[in-house]
Amino acid sequence: MKVLIIGNGGREHAFAWKVAQSSKVTHVYVAPGNAGTERENKVSNINIGVTEIEKLIQFAKENKIALTIVGPELPLSLGIVDKFDAHHLPCLGPVQKAARLESSKAFSKDFMKQHGIPTATYENFTEIRPALDYLQSQSFPIVIKASGLAAGKGVIIAEAYTQAEEAVKDMLSGNRFGNAGSEVVIEEFLVGEEASFIVLCDGETALPMATSQDHKARDDGDKGPNTGGMGAYSPAPVVNQAIHDEVMKTIINPVLKGMKEDGSPYKGFLYAGLMIAPNGKVKTLEYNCRFGDPETQPIMMRMESDLVELALAAIEGNLKGMETHWSSQAALGVVLATKGYPEQYPTGEIITGLDSDDGKRNKIFHAGTKSIDNTILTNGGRVLCATALGDSIKDAYKNAYALTFEISWKSKYIRTDIGKKAF
Helix, strand or coil: CEEEEEECCHHHHHHHHHHCCCCCCCEEEEEECCCCHHHCCCEEECCCCCCCHHHHHHHHHHCCEEEEEECCHHHHHCCHHHHHHHCCCCEECCCCCCCHHHHCHHHHHHHHHHCCCCECCEEEECCHHHHHHHHCCCCCCEEEEECCCCCCCCEEEECCHHHHHHHHHHHHCCCCCHHHHCCEEEEECCCCEEEEEEEEEECCCEEECCCEEECCEEEHHHEEEECCCCEEEECCCCCCHHHHHHHHHHHHHHHHHHHHHCCCCCEEEEEEEEEECCCCCEEEEEEECCCCCCCHHHHHHHECCCHHHHHHHHHHCCCCCCCCCECCCEEEEEEEEECCCCCCCCCCCECECCCCCCCCCEEEEECCEEEECCEEEECCCEEEEEEEEECCHHHHHHHHHHHHHHCECCCEECCCCCCHHHC
């Protein structure tokens, strides 16, 4: 069978690498892919953008694609799954109405409130004056979120009123995040440890993936601006069995029940960003309607199940009774970014050292890269993710960072402490 993966980041490279390992798969196409996906065995890139849905449908028909996996959130928010379904093309992901869990933080917060899902107290605003009046009655720090899609960067933690006021004006005036900031969510600041809890859903059943933890802040010590993610590791030691069971009961299963009641059964990957308080209480920071990036890279390194089998079972509503199998080893991924990310940064710089992995115990997943005349160049803020297995998170940390030292380009930037808090 042939598989189509939509996207061009590290998540999609990891998916392509994993899917190509399936004995059921003859070829994997990635639209549009990157310089890493095109180097994989049984994988090739196609020059179609993630929002060119009609072209993607035409390609899937002409090439008899048996399964399409949607990586990023934007095509999901545009209804790509609905449109593939209309042509009877199997496509893994939630329909457009269900994808509002990510495309509108205001909708998501209201959904959580309606269905009794634990989350931070909040209010939604579309106008500056009421938002500022609300802020004056709140304690600090406080969290300001652009409601729409902002590539993981639309969250400001304001330490004082003046910073919160600036963030609200910046978002609601349309300057900071464009249309994504035309509505904001203001919510209480939660204290604890974050974790990523990802499941695969078939409308009725949620099958947990391996737990993970990512690092959103750009700089060491969780300082600096929020990014799409600077590294991740799996498993997340903070998620013990009691917390795992509590999350399934109070945070995951209510989504399936609520979406089914609303007439939009949830299929595809569902990501719950958790905040685990020191007393063990868990609240939901956010939902994403796809696999996280960079969590995908270490999780795919540990996955021993056939991703294609699982994806088809989810689409067909057959996940009940299925199990997933994972390596007992830990995995850790370090994002190699370009200096200046997530704001302004250079592109087009030559990357060296890309053949220093073995493709099994350690692997370099590409994100913002392109190939010109067999030379690999930087083509984004997050460029690569150096990922490695180890007998412990500490071992995986050593192995992944050893890989980062082999890779260089002029403006390379990494955090040096990914995973350290786990050991």
